Amino acid sequence: KKIVIVGGVAGGASTAARLRRLDENAQIIMFEKGEYISFANCGLPYYIGGTINEREKLIVQTVEAMSSKFNLNIRNLSEVVKINKEEKKVVVKNHKSGETYEETYDTLVLSPGANPIKPPIPGIDECDNLFTLRNIPDTDKVKAYVDNKKPKHAVVIGGGFIGLEMAENLHELGIKVTLVEASDQVMAPLDIEMVSIVHDHLIDKDVELILKDGVNSFADKGGKVILSSGKEIVTDMIILSIGVKPETTIAKDANIKLNERGAIVVDEYMKTSDENIYALGDAVEIMDFVNKKPTMIPLAWPANRQGRIVANNICGKNEKYKGTLGSSVAKVFDYTVATTGNNEKILKRLGIDYEVIHIHPGSHAGYYPGAFPIAMKMTFDPKTGKIFGAQGVGMDGVEKRIDVMATAIKGGLTVFDLQDIEPCYAPPYNSAKDPVNMLGYYAE
């Protein structure tokens, strides 16, 4: 069996490692067009901010270590530029030597990820201080710019996870940040009344927050950002973090089925429209676990989980991917913001009947020092009690409650079961009635 994997980071490396565990004899070749495999994408903003202080810590596996540990043929700086699915071959460009060659496969796995969106905003190509963040070379560029140019002001465009993490990390370096977001809120997975806590906190932390205003153009090589409202911001650097788009050109050229946003369409076994090709991670369309509609959720948990499932299926296990909940968490200065499942915006858009509960319990017993309220919101079906989603914002213990809710949703528990969840309790950690129990009591 000869398996070729395109992409050597989250999804690709998980697939390769699992494949080797299942099959000692398979020939496994993993191509990565960049220099680094298996690096810590999620840690990049924290290296820029200095919380992670050694660059090596970002590199989870080297080509040499992973190749020998798992007996893999890993080729970095090697880009798959074409898929010939009829002949079951890929064309590879070696960026070290410049040479191009073919490699055959029995099964091909695509985990090429997603690229930061960089729209053709007037002036963007002339900016020499504008950065996007996806990989280690991007991170090196931002870090070198910050270290050498000592910027005093930055504009972060886009209030998603990466934008907020960058805003905080640049702030940590003493850089004044203006955050520009075209919609009326940052962090789309939160509903507006929940995210207003985050907005206030950003302002408290001296981030200039500009909502409902997009970028119209850049002037002075990025020294000036001009917004749709006409407002002009003079700045030293720009982070563009307005989302990602699947990196699927080679799949498209090979006539592998894509959705209208360019994501690879896969079945529940993660197989593409071609019998011999699987795909996973940020590049694919998957099913929303709650509403069962197709969606795209570029997060690390799905990429890792799907990698394991793809490997299992290549080895004949016929395992289904059950869908993505989109459980996510972010540190926003002193707050932790976490969500899982469907929020009110999604349910409204889909015309699903729902009810909402808001509570503000303490993170642990109020008489023990250091308890903070957690703002929690749950969406659910008033008829069946099915839990659609949960959101939490607070200083402590937020993600643990959202993790319990995510477990409840995946396990098929209803709001009526929440009273009976029995979490561990002692005053420094919890109250005898956990916030998740409280949601259950209110829902009754």
Ligand code: FAD
């Ligand atoms: P990737 O991990 O991006 O790997 C794809 C690889 O394929 C790339 O290295 C690319 O160079 C390579 N490739 C593409 N095309 C080719 C080709 N033709 N030939 C050879 N190689 C190719 N997720 C979370 O859940 N939590 C977080 O806190 C979080 N933080 C993040 C912070 C940042 C700054 C970034 C950028 C991402 C973050 N993510 C986070 C998202 C998470 O990293 C991704 O969801 C995950 O890495 C997706 O895995 P993947 O295998 O699909 O893609």
